[in-house]
Every structure is written in structure tokens, then in C-alpha cells.
């Protein structure tokens with residue numbers, strides 16, 4: 001073996017291709033992967049990317065070291081640069097920070113060289129990466145390798161491999177600042193940085209993706225064939241909600257796809273028909289917890305228990321359908337302990353929006 005090379009890894013889509021190219025180009029060298037990315041927010045996204053990198057390294061038979069998730073140091077290092085655009089000053093600091101720890105790790109484990117899979121990412125500046133890597137290599141008296149695996153259709157080849165090997169493809173660079181800028185420019189919810197009160201697994205949330213990619217590994221360990229397919233669907237998130245009566249806030253649960261025009265309504269419950277209480281404004285409906293239990297075949301003792309441990313999202317859609325007799329209804333439906341024929345005031349900031357999610361299709365043997 002002529003060289004021991006530490007390869008800093010940013011994500012599986014970049015590393016899976018980059019490492020295979022390195023294995024071909026540096027056949028006599030030992031490659032060691034190093035996942036050090038405290039720039040990735042939130043932690044669940046970091047966990048998901050690491051999960052995929054572990055799988056990739058296992059497939060390629062490459063040893064992997066996990067670095068520390070010291071995100072506080074990263075936040076400190078980039079303080080004051082929150083509003084910088086991608087490829088700007090914040091990204092230089094971000095590369096410097098990740099490369100400093102990588103170069104240090106390379107030195108600690110006796111590697112003579114280090115490199116980074118960021119070099120193959122089409123959205124990164126090669127010049128910026130090379131200048132950071134070279135400076136740190138000099139400081140630690142090692143060498144920085146900067147192979148160009150992007151040119152000669154490298155990026156296309158990388159995409160083909162990522163699809164073939166069913167890798168997790170993230171849709172933002174990593175940090176909360178870049179994510180915020182990206183979502184604002186796309187006019188999309190900053191869903192990744194929200195923590196819902198309810199423990200319900202929301203469609204296409206990071207947690208939902210973790211479930212999917214863990215399922216992929218389960219199927220692989222059982223040697224069961226599968227494909228990952230994509231669906232365009234109507235997603236839904238509540239960002240803020242409050243039901244008030246006689247100036248008191250009431251504990252309430254909200255069924256998926258509940259929306260109100262202008263996010264606010266004030267009126268009174270005017271009638272009850274077959275367990276459904278109808279508001280005189282904005283198509284709003286209320287049901288009691290008792291009626292919810294009947295519809296859902298559950299036995300919740302309190303609204304808080306329901307919020308804490310609700311049925312899965314799709315089960316609640318079925319409850320909505322039983323109430324409104326339509327799979328496409330967007331009326332706000334609130335579950336309360338007790339409902340009176342009186343005035344209520346409602347704030348509901350919620351969004352039903354077009355989204356794309358992945359799902360696994362298991363292939364049955366013929």
C-alpha cells in the first residue's frame with residue numbers, strides 16, 4: 001500500500017461515486033471514510049445522511065469513522081455570515097472548519113493524504129475547496145488530493161449510480177441558513193426546521209424518510225427485491241392553531257387537511273347533526289373526543305393523550321372522510337372535549353400543498 005488516504009464524506013450521493021473513482025485511481029492505497037458534517041441541520045437530517053453513507057461504505061467495503069456532531073462550534077464559526085449566499089464567505093468558513101478537523105484526523109490516524117467528496121458536488125466551487133484543502137494540508141504537513149471526477153460526464157455518471165443504488169438524495173446543502181434562503185426563494189415551508197407538537201409521523205418529513213430508508217435496509221438484509229418510486233401528492237402542515245371560547249384557550253386536536261381562508265374565523269356553533277357540530281362560518285366543524293373515538297375505533301381518555309399519540313396520518317384522513325363524505329374536503333375539523341352552542345374564535349395557520357414523496361414497492365418473486 002503506497003498511501004493511506006482519509007476521505008472526508010459529505011453525503012452518499014457524492015461519496016458513493018467519488019469513492020468508487022478513488023478505488024480505481026488509487027488501487028494500492030487504503031481509503032478511510034470520515035463523516036464530519038456538523039453543518040447539517042437538523043440532527044434528524046444529519047442522522048439520515050449518515051445512515052446512507054454507512055450503507056454506501058459497507059457496499060464499497062470502506063472503513064468509516066464518524067466525526068463529532070459539534071454543531072455549536074460550527075454555528076459559532078459562521079456567526080455573522082448567516083445571510084451570505086451559497087458559495088460565499090459562510091461556505092468558505094464551513095469548508096475550512098470541516099477540512100481542519102479532517103486534516104487533523106488524517107494526521108492522527110497516520111494518513112499521508114486527505115481529500116473530500118465535496119469535490120464531486122456540482123454545486124460547490126472547486127477553487128474554494130482546493131484553496132481550503134491546500135492551506136490545511138500545509139498546516140498539518142500532509143497532502144490534499146483534488147481529483148476532478150466531475151468532468152467527462154462524471155456528474156451524469158454519478159446521477160446514474162445514485163439512482164441504480166437507490167441512494168438518499170437530499171434537496172438542500174445542509175445548514176439552516178442555506179435551507180432558509182432556499183425555501184424562501186422556492187416559496188416553500190421551512191418544514192425541516194419545525195417540530196410538530198403531535199407525535200404523528202408527517203408525510204415526507206425527515207422522520208418519514210428515515211422510516212423509508214431503514215425499511216430499504218431491512219428488505220436488503222432479508223434479500224427482498226424492491227424499487228423506490230415517487231408520488232406527487234397533496235401534503236399538509238399546521239404551523240399554528242388556537243381555539244378560544246370566552247377568552248379561554250381550549251385544548252384541541254386538528255384533523256389533517258383542515259384549513260381556513262385568511263387563517264382566522266369568529267362565529268358560533270349553530271347546529272349538531274349526527275355527532276358533527278357545524279359552525280356558522282368558514283365551513284368549520286367540531287366533533288367531541290367521544291365521537292372521534294367512535295369513528296376511529298380508539299379509546300383516548302383526553303385530547304392531550306390523542307395529541308401525544310395520534311393514529312397514523314392516513315387513518316385520520318379516513319376519519320375526515322367519514323365526517324365529510326369526501327376524500328378531497330379541506331374543511332377545518334377540530335376535536336374538543338365538549339362542544340357548546342356558543343361563540344368560538346379560531347386561529348389556524350395551515351397549508352395544504354403539492355409535494356413529491358418516495359415510497360418503496362416490494363417486488364414479489366415470480
Ligand code: SF4
Pocket residue numbers: 039040086087090091094095173174175176177178
Ligand atoms: S450552504 Fe452548504 S457549504 Fe455553505 S455554509 Fe451552508 S452547509 Fe456549508
